[in-house]
Amino acid sequence: MFCRNCSAALLPNANVCTQCGVPAGQGKHFCPNCDAPTDELAAVCIKCGYSLNQPYNTYTVNGVPVQKKSKLAAGLLGILLGALGIHNFYLGYTNRAVAQLLLGTVGSLACGVGPMVSAVWGLVEGIQILTGTINMDANGVPLGD
Ligand SMILES: [Zn+2]
Ligand SMILES: [Zn+2]
Structure with missing residues (x-):
């Protein structure tokens, strides 16, 4: 710019x-x-x-x-709803989102730690989004404020 x-x-x-x-x-x-x-x-x-x-x-x-996606919204979604992969659905990282969603839901049937793993995974990604380690969506568009 x-x-x-x-x-x-x-x-x-x-x-x-x-x-x-x-x-x-x-x-x-x-x-x-x-x-x-x-x-x-x-x-x-x-x-x-x-x-x-x-x-x-x-x-x-x-x-x-x-349209730039909101960094704050994506980060908070990851921290609050990361176990369901909502932040990755939002950013367009669908494969990762589905993996987290499966872990966070049916993952509890297979082994009890599934939802915990995806929650921690989402939490870490949420923080990475807020700190700028993850700074673009699935289309390569930088995140906005
Ligand atoms: Zn010009
Ligand atoms: Zn100037």
Whole structure:
């Protein structure tokens, strides 16, 4: 991402541009996606096609905006409902989610520790999500706040 005011490169979650002090996403001089100069009235960047009116932190895949999943929601789901794999369903890691769901449900029939294993597994993943060790969903889209 680039500062819309001065075109300085910004960290993905920066709130303010460290070059010019303008809040990230404010300003109309440069494309946040490719750093090209943009007209103040332009709705899209003529160089890369990025839609300039969308919320600043929108993540795009091949120019198409995608919704970032919430890191906080995913982390809490892992900690609270990790035994059922809910956080992995949320993030799209379906195989892992089904494994946890099976462990957390029918796993108790096979051997009593199934749900405990999946609960600890989910708890650890929930913490990894909150601390940023797991920082993207199954599609490779970074997690939002
Ligand atoms: Zn700036
Ligand atoms: Zn652009």
